[in-house]
Amino acid sequence: MQLYLPIADLPVNVFLVLAMGAAVGFVSGMFGIGGGFLMTPLLIFIGITPAVAVASVASHIAASSFSGALTYWRRRAIDPALASVLLSGGVTGTALGVWTFTQLRALGQLDLMIALSYVVLLTTVGSLMFLEGLRALMRTRRGAVPPRRQHNWIHGLPLKMRFKRSKIYLSVIPVLIVGTLIGFIGAIMGIGGGFILVPIMIYLLRVPTSTVIGTSMVLTLVTMLVATMLHAATNHLVDAVLALILMVGGVTGAQFGARAGQKIRGEQLRLLLGLLILSVGVRFAVELVIRPDDLFTIRELGVSS
Amino acid sequence: MRVLLALLVVLLLGSVARAERLIVSVSNHRVTVTPNYSGEELVLFGSVEKDATTPADRTAYDLVVTVMGPRADMVTRRKERTFGIWINTDYRQFLQVPSYLALFANRPFDAITSPEIARRQQIGLNNVLLTQRVSGDFADVVPNDAFRSAFIRLRTQRGLYREDPSAVTFLTPTLFRTGIPLPAEVPIGTYEVEIKLFANGALVTKTETAFEIVKVGFEQFVATTARQNGLVYGLATVAMALMTGWMASIVFRKD
Numbered sequence: 366m367q368l369y370l371p372i373a374d375l376p377v378n379v380f381l382v383l384a385m386g387a388a389v390g391f392v393s394g395m396f397g398i399g400g401g402f403l404m405t406p407l408l409i410f411i412g413i414t415p416a417v418a419v420a421s422v423a424s425h426i427a428a429s430s431f432s433g434a435l436t437y438w439r440r441r442a443i444d445p446a447l448a449s450v451l452l453s454g455g456v457t458g459t460a461l462g463v464w465t466f467t468q469l470r471a472l473g474q475l476d477l478m479i480a481l482s483y484v485v486l487l488t489t490v491g492s493l494m495f496l497e498g499l500r501a502l503m504r505t506r507r508g509a510v511p512p513r514r515q516h517n518w519i520h521g522l523p524l525k526m527r528f529k530r531s532k533i534y535l536s537v538i539p540v541l542i543v544g545t546l547i548g549f550i551g552a553i554m555g556i557g558g559g560f561i562l563v564p565i566m567i568y569l570l571r572v573p574t575s576t577v578i579g580t581s582m583v584l585t586l587v588t589m590l591v592a593t594m595l596h597a598a599t600n601h602l603v604d605a606v607l608a609l610i611l612m613v614g615g616v617t618g619a620q621f622g623a624r625a626g627q628k629i630r631g632e633q634l635r636l637l638l639g640l641l642i643l644s645v646g647v648r649f650a651v652e653l654v655i656r657p658d659d660l661f662t663i664r665e666l667g668v669s670s
Numbered sequence: 671m672r673v674l675l676a677l678l679v680v681l682l683l684g685s686v687a688r689a690e691r692l693i694v695s696v697s698n699h700r701v702t703v704t705p706n707y708s709g710e711e712l713v714l715f716g717s718v719e720k721d722a723t724t725p726a727d728r729t730a731y732d733l734v735v736t737v738m739g740p741r742a743d744m745v746t747r748r749k750e751r752t753f754g755i756w757i758n759t760d761y762r763q764f765l766q767v768p769s770y771l772a773l774f775a776n777r778p779f780d781a782i783t784s785p786e787i788a789r790r791q792q793i794g795l796n797n798v799l800l801t802q803r804v805s806g807d808f809a810d811v812v813p814n815d816a817f818r819s820a821f822i823r824l825r826t827q828r829g830l831y832r833e834d835p836s837a838v839t840f841l842t843p844t845l846f847r848t849g850i851p852l853p854a855e856v857p858i859g860t861y862e863v864e865i866k867l868f869a870n871g872a873l874v875t876k877t878e879t880a881f882e883i884v885k886v887g888f889e890q891f892v893a894t895t896a897r898q899n900g901l902v903y904g905l906a907t908v909a910m911a912l913m914t915g916w917m918a919s920i921v922f923r924k925d
Binding site (some may be wrong): 372424425427430433590593598599601603612613616619656657661662664 | 707712749751754761823825892896897900905906
């Protein structure tokens with residue numbers, strides 16, 4: 366069944382988009398991530414312009430992270446204090462990100478920047494995660510005890526604050542910086558940033574695993590809501606019809622993914638996720654390096670009839 | 671006296687040029703784009719009406735139909751290899767060029783008229799005026815300019831620019847028709863159709879008609895709201911996202 370997308374200005378097959386939403390939802394449910402880093406490239410692949418894809422995926426991620434956040438809230442697995450500090454950074458970062466997005470679009474370098482950020486971020490995070498998963502897997506094979514957590518330089522920073530539910534005592538400076546960073550890249554790349562935020566919170570900020578995913582989902586939810594609003598108000602690029610199809614497919618797929626994820630061991634899961642992220646990054650890298658089929662592109666600057 | 675004579679000549683020439691009249695119509699003056707629109711074809715038909723002043727030896731006519739969609743500014747960018755990766759470097763801005771452009775005729779353009787007239791009457795994609803901004807200047811460039819030909823090639827690939835010198839068919843020596851194919855991603859707006867009649871290589875007369883392409887229903891509503899009330903549209907999208915997420919957490923609640 367063909368459906369005409371009003372903002373993307375393109376007819377698409379509803380079932381194809383629904384299936385893409387479900388597939389990405391499955392992966393996101395399995396690994397507990399938003400899945401934006403998979404959804405945006407897939408949309409670009411079926412012919413939707415990167416700008417519309419990034420803006421529309423933001424609302425899709427907002428929907429899936431809201432349903433996740435509700436579940437974690439009921440389980441009391443969200444740290445409200447930590448979430449609000451992250452958020453004040455996140456909202457600033459998102460606003461900066463959308464502003465940069467608009468500037469880059471005017472310069473004609475938006476597509477390049479989206480591709481470059483994907484390459485840098487995904488290959489780095491992907492290989493780190495893959496290596497970490499591999500190390501953890503080998504440790505459990507040998508039956509060794511994981512090394513004890515130690516305090517690092519971040520815990521020496523001033524402006525400390527007590528986060529009760531997470532049972533940590535931490536400076537607000539790194540938390541604010543992390544929030545800003547995630548908000549910024551999220552708005553430019555059309556990703557929730559969960560797959561970067563969770564490792565940073567665990568390894569750098571030493572947030573306990575019990576509150577990490579729920580709290581990161583709150584940040585994802587709010588930054589993506591703000592990104593949707595700003596993209597809609599300034600660039601008019603959010604395709605609500607596309608977003609709705611993605612949401613319906615995504616939330617359904619996520620439920621089955623979550624069940625599948627519980628059957629796989631943590632280290633293997635991280636290994637798989639690392640591989641997945643790495644391969645998306647490599648795909649973008651290959652695209653940048655090989656000679657494009659057509660060296661020319663056209664962009665309309667708005668019809669004035 | 672000289673002015674009067676000139677006037678007389680103009681009047682005479684004018685009456686000669688009016689010896690034929692074109693009567694045309696399109697099959698549909700208002701094309702609606704619905705959610706499941708996947709392109710369609712309009713039909714333009716018409717006839718050449720002769721009157722008493724038409725020279726008797728004039729029997730064979732040639733016809734050129736130009737269809738122009740709403741005008742817009744467009745930027746064509748060229749990628750170049752920089753530091754091993756392909757980056758947009760140079761660009762040209764095309765000012766107020768048609769978003770849809772189709773040229774149809776009953777036989778090859780160069781057989782209909784001389785290159786000089788073809789250029790003046792903008793017959794053929796190579797002769798249509800596409801104004802560019804070249805470092806502060808406004809001008810069209812030579813037809814084989816890299817940016818101009820890339821622009822036409824890309825628009826042609828998407829089915830938005832086309833020329834077909836065999837699309838017009840004469841059913842009788844004076845009755846003609848042609849199809850106007852509109853692809854799925856056709857731009858919305860007013861389309862101007864210009865029909866030019868040639869005889870023996872000279873322009874005899876021309877006429878114009880128009881049709882409109884509009885989005886209707888939900889489509890139209892979403893597109894206009896997004897452009898005119900971005901903030902409200904954003905709020906609605908956000909509300910929709912929250913509703914979907916909330917419903918999912920209720921439906922799939924495991925307890």
